[in-house]
Amino acid sequence: MxxxxxxxxxxxxxxxxxxxxxxxxAIRTGHANASMLDRVTVDYYGAPTPINQLAGIAVPEARMLTVTPYDKGSVDDVLKAIQQADLGVNPTSDGTMIRITVPQLxxxxxxxxxxxxxxxxxxxxxxxxxxxxxxxxxxxxxxxxxxxxxxxxxxxxxxxxxxxxxxxxxxxxxxxxxxxxxxxx
Known part of the structure; x- marks a missing residue:
């Protein structure tokens, strides 16, 4: 016992x-890290869904993240969720992929x-x-x-x-x- x-x-x-x-x-450092987005949830067909279940997240450069949603129709929803997450970053979209440049601290x-x-x-x-x-x-x-x-x-x-x-x-x-x-x- x-x-x-x-x-x-x-x-x-x-x-x-x-x-x-x-x-x-989840706390940001001076370089890009995919775990920065772990807390971001996207309203996907009415259900809050973690971003890593909706998109592929890659770190192509030391200070850049790319987010590629599996469903191309959800790009705007994912972009909006990242902007609302208050991560201190400004994501941009080209219609199929979202690029997040991590600014120097x-x-x-x-x-x-x-x-x-x-x-x-x-x-x-x-x-x-x-x-x-x-x-x-x-x-x-x-x-x-x-x-x-x-x-x-x-x-x-x-x-x-x-x-x-x-x-x-x-x-x-x-x-x-x-x-x-x-x-x-």
Whole structure:
């Protein structure tokens, strides 16, 4: 039972880390990256559909993305969705393909993106700490019910803290990597 609580906590912390990595990938750097468009959804026949399910996304140059919708009739819808996504880019269309030129970031804009990355990292740390609290509460409940002893409770709390420290270090590492990527000129 107690091992299941630890395994569950580890799984939830891993999901928090994966969520952070997806969020960090969506933060723009100075070069084109197909994951910039991961959060963009297109109203396709009345259903919000992720852009990567409607179009092929390529990076032909370091600072350009091309989006080629599979259905040529949806080019205008895809273009409109990208414009409304507030990505800080100005897409252009030639009727069959959409080109997105990623502008060079100013120093001020880079610092804003670093702050965004740090905010995402802090949100992930809060989520991980909440998972730690839930696991510790579960162990306290087990101790209260007589399922584990007080010494076992202390040991499990230490295990949960070690797990928490490991995942917070991974969050810090991911944020540091993203910060270097953003500040790279």
């Amino acid at each position: 107690s091992e299941a609580v630890l395994k569950d906590a580890k799984g939830k912390m891993q999901k928090s880390l994966e969520s952070l990595q997806r969020d960090l990938a 100013t120093e001020e804009r880079r610092k804003e993106f670093v702050k965004d990355a740090r905010r995402e990292g802090e949100n992930a740390k809060v989520a991980i700490r909440n998972i730690r609290r839930e696991a510790n509460d579960e162990f306290k409940k087990m101790e209260k019910d007589g399922d584990i002893s007080e010494d076992e409770l202390r040991g499990y709390n230490d295990d949960v803290q070690k797990l928490t420290d490991d995942y917070i270090a991974k969050v810090d590492s991911a944020c540091d990597d993203k910060e270097k990527d953003i500040l790279e000129v």
